[in-house]
Amino acid sequence: MKYKIDTDEARKLHAQGKSDGDIARHFGVTQSGATRWRQREGLPPNVIVNVQPHLSAERRKRGRKMLREGATVRQVARAIGCGRNAAAGLRKGLKGDERLRGHGITLRGTRNAARRDAAAILAELKAATRHVPDASIRDDVMGDMFLDMMEGRLARDRIKIEARRYTGRAIDMWQSKWAPVSIDEDLTGDGFRLVDLIECPSAAAWVESVGA
Numbered sequence: 001m002k003y004k005i006d007t008d009e010a011r012k013l014h015a016q017g018k019s020d021g022d023i024a025r026h027f028g029v030t031q032s033g034a035t036r037w038r039q040r041e042g043l044p045p046n047v048i049v050n051v052q053p054h055l056s057a058e059r060r061k062r063g064r065k066m067l068r069e070g071a072t073v074r075q076v077a078r079a080i081g082c083g084r085n086a087a088a089g090l091r092k093g094l095k096g097d098e099r100l101r102g103h104g105i106t107l108r109g110t111r112n113a114a115r116r117d118a119a120a121i122l123a124e125l126k127a128a129t130r131h132v133p134d135a136s137i138r139d140d141v142m143g144d145m146f147l148d149m150m151e152g153r154l155a156r157d158r159i160k161i162e163a164r165r166y167t168g169r170a171i172d173m174w175q176s177k178w179a180p181v182s183i184d185e186d187l188t189g190d191g192f193r194l195v196d197l198i199e200c201p202s203a204a205a206w207v208e209s210v211g212a
Contacts, residue, residue, distance in 0.1 A: 004029050005037045014038065019046050055082055063090045114150050121146065121156065128163035140170045 005027045013023050024034035038045065055063070059080040066076045067090060077087040114121060125142040132138040145166050148154035154162060 005034065007037075007041070010034075010037065011041070011043075014043055014046065017046050055080070055086060060090060063087060064094060067091050067094055111150050114146070121149065121159075124156070124159050125163075128160045129167065131164075132167055137167070137170050140173075141166045144170065 005023070010023055010027070013026060018026075020034040020038060021031050023038075024031040027034070035045075059082070063076045063080045063082075066079060067073075071079070073084055073087045073091055076090065077084045080087070122142070125145055128145075129138045129141050132141060141163070145154060145159065145162070149156060
């Protein structure tokens with residue numbers, strides 16, 4: 001059987017450290033064909049070792065900052081020019097850092113814990129926000145805090161510490177003209193509400209049926 005691979009030339013390439021893939025591309029054959037040729041010749045495989053560049057202090061600092069801001073390991077690896085293992089090592093070093101934002105599968109444990117302990121967490125949120133006199137604002141504060149716990153932005157042991165900051169933010173939103181408006185709120189003083197703009201197909205059909 002005649003092979004497309006020139007044995008003498010291929011041996012020279014192998015001696016230079018070329019991989020099976022390199023040899024296959026050189027002769028225009030499949031990689032499996034180059035591998036079978038090498039095995040017939042009794043030659044060991046040339047393993048290409050991917051050496052990760054050393055991360056400078058500046059790149060490590062940038063990577064940690066990105067992770068704290070919510071970047072993924074892959075995004076960090078691309079941005080600072082390193083492998084995913086190196087970027088994952090930076091994230092591992094930040095474990096326990098309250099500024100580290102979770103994302104994706106890393107939040108599964110946090111969310112499951114929040115759901116499992118929802119009743120106890122709710123009691124802690126109520127205790128931490130008992131100073132808020134307005135029930136609507138208090139509900140908003142508790143909702144925001146619980147959501148941030150689910151998203152990994154608020155640790156349970158910081159509920160009491162962060163409650164006033166969340167309260168201040170909620171009050172600012174209520175006082176701002178740019179804050180979300182309830183669809184039941186009287187906007188004009190004469191009873192006009194956003195809910196009145198919601199089209200009701202069944203009501204429209206009834207109006208047509210009576211000829212109004």
